[in-house]
Amino acid sequence: MTRELHLNAFLMDTGHHEASWRLPESDALAALGPRHYVRLAQLAEDAKFDSIFFADGQVAIGTGEFRASGQLEPLTLLTAVAGATSRIGLIATASTTYNEPYALARRFATVDHVSAGRAGWNIVTSATQEEAANFSLADRPLQATRYERADEFLDVVTKLWDSWADDHQVGDKEAGVWGDPTRLRAIDHVGTHFRVAGPLNVPRPVQGYPLLVQAGASEQGRAFAAKHAEAIFVAHQTLEQAQEFYADIKAQVAAAGRHPDHVVVLPGLVPIIGSTEAEATALAQQLDDLRIAGYGLRQLAQYLEVPESELPLDEPLPRYVVEQERREGFDSRAKLVIDLAEREGLTVRQLLGRLGGGRGHHVLIGTPEQVADHIETWFTQGAADGFNIMGAALPSGLETFIETVLPILRARGLFRTEYAGTTLREHYGLPRPANRWDAAVGAPAADVSAEAVSHA
Ligand SMILES: Cc1cc2nc3c(=O)[nH]c(=O)nc-3n(C[C@H](O)[C@H](O)[C@H](O)COP(=O)(O)O)c2cc1C
Incomplete structure (x- = not known):
């Protein structure tokens, strides 16, 4: 089978360029409502992108003077996008530092059901000092503590997603059996950060687990990714740095006992495109002048x-x-x-x-051929399995990429013309995880008395 390039549309506000909201074409307030994002997701879906992605933080950014200081909560926003699309994957960021595993496992499972198997979770540990102050903490937990908590968090949420066997729901009206009680399990997790009884109160996600995405590249971030991530968002400036990261992460994934192909590495790319180099440079200059x-x-x-x-x-x-x-x-x-x-x-x-163009992500100012060449080089030279496409301005940056670069990638046989599957995992060529409890012999059934299940 030929290797397939993957494309994720990283959607942010009026674009990733920090001055994009000031362009004459931009709707400066677009980020405050769902319509802009629904339209972008539909655009990306028509173009057969694997997924869209929303970043997120738990704090208002700056004073709001020079750019929107906040945005809609992405997991909730995804439900609106899910209703307006049918195939594209939907990835939202959520923090393991400022959430509880039970509540988040439930929300992601719900979005996976609402979207019929298209949910993905960008797992972050929340790096800023300011976020701590919104969660009753005097200080941000240390990086090591954040990743340690994230590791246990993943253990708990995956146990919860496995707490309903895929075949738990029976719906046998004749026999009066709604579900098989032996196929619903407590998790009884007792760890350093969490004590969670389980089971979850939502059926196992359509995809088994939503796609697990990660975006930290420090030593500890890489170790976490090697153990848990199925897709990795990363920022690189040079091909050499990207190759170093790619080789290292694939080796760490293999060392963790996983198949290296089951982790998709997606560096960011901010394409600023013109039909000539001069035109592209003029567009970049226009944006730069507005910074x-x-x-x-x-x-x-x-x-x-x-x-x-x-x-x-x-x-x-x-x-x-x-x-x-x-x-x-x-x-x-x-x-x-x-x-x-x-x-x-x-x-x-x-x-x-x-x-200014992409906060450290690779900004490429050039013609559609130059952008396609860059993508092909990184894809074939051991630096990437695909890209996080980050429109400098949105929607125009995404539109131009779709209209001018995708035809070249397709002509080179690099990118799909139709979706082959229906779930996000299928788009990325990743397996549906088996339910760990199916393999466990004699795992205890949950104590689900009538009182315990009837809250309504
Ligand atoms: C493409 C990309 C997207 C990211 N999105 C978020 C985000 O939405 N929220 C967040 O708190 N951090 C986000 N991060 C930051 C990472 O989660 C992480 O905190 C940062 O890369 C530092 O990680 P490290 O300590 O492992 O180096 C993102 C990073 C990258 C590369």
Whole structure:
């Protein structure tokens, strides 16, 4: 079987370029309602993308002066998108640091049922200091603690999704048996962070588990991904960095006893496309001219975990910032940004210009052929299984990609012309996980008395 390229449409506001909302064509308030996202998802579905994706955080970003400081909650938003689409996969971000496994397992299982097997979960541990203050914590938990909790969180949610056997529901009216009680199991999880009895109160998801996606690339992030992730979102600036990550993560997946093909690596790509290079450059310049330095500086300071006042615009990054070994928050993104500044000898002002398009994701300014060449090179040279396509402006960036780059990829036999399957897992060529309890001999049945199940 020929290897198939995968495309995920990463949808954010009016686009990933931080000044996209200021373009004449943009609806600056689009991100505040569902319609914009439904339209984008339909566009991506018509083009046979594998999935769409919403990022998320648990805090208002900045003051809201230079860009929307918040957005709709993505898992809820996905239910509106699910109702308006039929095939495309639907991936939402949710934090393992600021949720409880039972509640989140239930919500994702529900979205998987509502969408007939199209749900995916971007598992994040929440890197910012500010989010902690919204959850009754004085401090953000340390990175090691966040990943340790995430690991146990995954153990609990997958146990909960397995707590209903696929064939639990019988619906035998004659016999008066709604479900087979031996096929509904307690999980009785007792761990460091969680004590959860189970079973879940939603049937096993259509896909067994929603697709498990992960987006952290530090040492601990990679170890977590190798154990749990089936798709990985990642940011890279160079082919060499992408190849290093790809080889390392596939080796770690194999070392964890999993098949390397069962993890799909999707670097971000922000294509700024023109029919000539000059046209593409002019579009990039138009966006760059609309940037507001204050917005980018705040974000850069957050990645680097220094006050904005430590980053004078016309100087290189301070040495102590460059030499800091690791950070508790966006560790891998900080390293990417520092590496970019060092490699190209950039001042802070120049660095902000390079980050404005995609926060450190690869920005490619060029013709449709150049974008297609980039995708083919990374796909065939051991750097990617597909891409997170990040329109600099939305919808125009996605429309242009679909109209001009996809025909080239299809002519080269790289991208599908029709969906082969119906679930998100099928689009990504990933197996439906077996139910762990089916294999377990003598697993205890849940104590489901009439009182326990009747709350209504
Ligand atoms: C494509 C992509 C999307 C991400 N989306 C989110 C998100 O929605 N919410 C979030 O809190 N972090 C998000 N992150 C950040 C990661 O979850 C992680 O915190 C960050 O990459 C640092 O991880 P590390 O500590 O393993 O390096 C995203 C990262 C990438 C590369």
